[in-house]
Amino acid sequence: MPEQLPGHRPTLEAVAERAGVSRATASRVVNGGDGVRAHLVEKVREAVLELGYVPNPAARTLVTRRTGAVAVIIAEPEIRIFSDPFFSRQIRGISKELTAHDTQLVLLLVEDRGDYDRIERYLAGGHVDGALAFSLHTDDPLPAITRRVGMPTVYGGRPGWTAGSGEHGGIAYVDADNRGGAREAVRHLLDRGRRRIAHIAGPLDQTSAVDRLDGYRDVLLDADPALIAEGDFTATGGAEAMAALLERCPDLDAVFAANDLMATGALRVLRERGLAVPADVALVGFDDAELVAETADPPLTTVRQDIEGMGRLMAQLLLRTLNREQGDRAVPASVVTPTALVRRGSS
Amino acid sequence: MPEQLPGHRPTLEAVAERAGVSRATASRVVNGGDGVRAHLVEKVREAVLELGYVPNPAARTLVTRRTGAVAVIIAEPEIRIFSDPFFSRQIRGISKELTAHDTQLVLLLVEDRGDYDRIERYLAGGHVDGALAFSLHTDDPLPAITRRVGMPTVYGGRPGWTAGSGEHGGIAYVDADNRGGAREAVRHLLDRGRRRIAHIAGPLDQTSAVDRLDGYRDVLLDADPALIAEGDFTATGGAEAMAALLERCPDLDAVFAANDLMATGALRVLRERGLAVPADVALVGFDDAELVAETADPPLTTVRQDIEGMGRLMAQLLLRTLNREQGDRAVPASVVTPTALVRRGSS
Known part of the structure; x- marks a missing residue:
């Protein structure tokens, strides 16, 4: 049974007395339990309101075994x-x-x-x-x-x-449908006439990164392995992957990055190399993370997932x-x- | 007394037996209590190591009344x-x-x-x-x-x-020494020859904002009240305060912002109005927050506090x-x- 705090706070006993029910019944109502008849529930609730009873949460935890x-x-x-x-x-x-x-x-x-x-x-x-x-x-x-x-x-x-x-x-x-989203991103780049589409993958010990890479490969069945670089979902990692890709494949004309932060890193490297986005290299991210995709220059095409x-x-x-x-x-x-x-x- | 988990884990009783001490003594040693003679402590520790005893943390909480x-x-x-x-x-x-x-x-x-x-x-x-x-x-x-x-x-x-x-x-x-830091910031602007030094204050229901404003006033005893605008420690709030200050005092030649984020907002507004920093308006922030002060363009002079x-x-x-x-x-x-x-x- 719950213990009440000492002091002037109304006790569960007082609630039970006012409602004309047993302490056990009052306790069950106060702690959200079932098995109490509706008119008694109503009486206990009235008594709670009248007395301004506040349940002791530590005691409630003892009864419900829940911490909230x-x-x-x-x-x-x-x-x-x-x-x-x-x-x-x-x-x-x-x-x-x-x-x-x-x-x-x-x-x-x-x-x-x-x-x-x-x-x-x-x-x-x-x-x-x-x-x-x-x-x-x-x-x-x-x-x-x-x-x-x-x-x-x-x-x-x-x-x-x-x-x-x-x-x-x-x-x-x-x-999220990571694989489906990645497919859509790559198809979009194909639709824009791009033919050398690179992928900056996330860390491949995470399923979201694996699934997005799989989506890329679903569309580009015979993708050149040199067009794939692994990043770490950070802007710095995206920049490093972009530099490695340009080294290996200077003819690339598009990049699908597995998240927006890596895309911003890639964007920075492309700009430093004098490559225009999207004229020379088209770029697509993933997430539609606030304060990243929309505020990039140019704003990022991306795969939105409903993160919240x-x-x-x-x-x-x-x-x-x-x-x-x-x-x-x-x-x-x-x-x-x-x-x-x-x-x-x-x- | 602690309860041990069921199963094959060694119990506290086994530790006590091995060490040749009472269960209470073993418990006291395991739970870091005092009042056990050094040679007994040693014996219990040896037994713990030999048996690979792992204390049950929930039980330890019961004894020490600490959750860790x-x-x-x-x-x-x-x-x-x-x-x-x-x-x-x-x-x-x-x-x-x-x-x-x-x-x-x-x-x-x-x-x-x-x-x-x-x-x-x-x-x-x-x-x-x-x-x-x-x-x-x-x-x-x-x-x-x-x-x-x-x-x-x-x-x-x-x-x-x-x-x-x-x-x-x-x-x-x-x-942090908010007031002293603010004084130093304002004196630095005076040293640079600035005479119409504005202040973007933080929310004045926080003592850090109040203390920084007091530091500003310590140095500029007769500061024009029109040169003070209250922000909210965000970049957006800083931008709004900067716009209000330029409206009221178009002749201002320096701004001390009560944190770096507000300084970046101010910087954006100054750039939009075609005012060069620091040539037209010198700017000082507060915090030396990473990825903010140093990466701003131009990098921000600021009051560093050892936040970590x-x-x-x-x-x-x-x-x-x-x-x-x-x-x-x-x-x-x-x-x-x-x-x-x-x-x-x-x-």
């Missing part, structure tokens, strides 16, 4: 989280959804591998009800951790980790999992959201 | 936290220090006032041992909350809140407070770190 908090874990160093608007936008979506359900967002930073021991302890310590994890790499220890501590988790991005690769079946995730919406979906999926009663129908395990080409000046 | 986690609360909407490099830099400093002490950083976002009820519940729920709070506004509810739930808290920035204004005495905080170091200091101060035993000497309540003018092309 959800961890968000981004498997990237802090410097990337703060420099790539993708992350802030996804966090915004998650934050809106959790706030709408009065759930506290708890952001855990992962600077390096050593941090995972501490994160496992925190997750095992019962401080959150579930976790949202994104930007995982194939060798990420996080899936094994959440399994070990039995933490309900929804992932951002298609699972591709190698540890326990046979166990992706029941995993809930939200992803994906964050909301992740949070919804997790909350539905947490609120699911035994015997309820299964929660959909994954959602793939559509992408759309946004045409701007760079192509 | 610290909340970081930034009293700004997520969009500002992710767009102003000041915040990521301060978080980086905090993160490094907490990681060095095996303490989990838990970032709580505050989107609007309604979120504070939930944050109070989370802090009251015993999920963190202490809190670091920064970028507070004078009417912030956070100080009252941390007092109410008895949460040890260190603030970033001099306290200036109006609620309980007589109670700032015992509050631990870390701040301030984050580390906040974390150190909190950890020392948490680890303090009854009767220990008092922990220093506040630290003010020096600032330094960095001269670049804009002045």
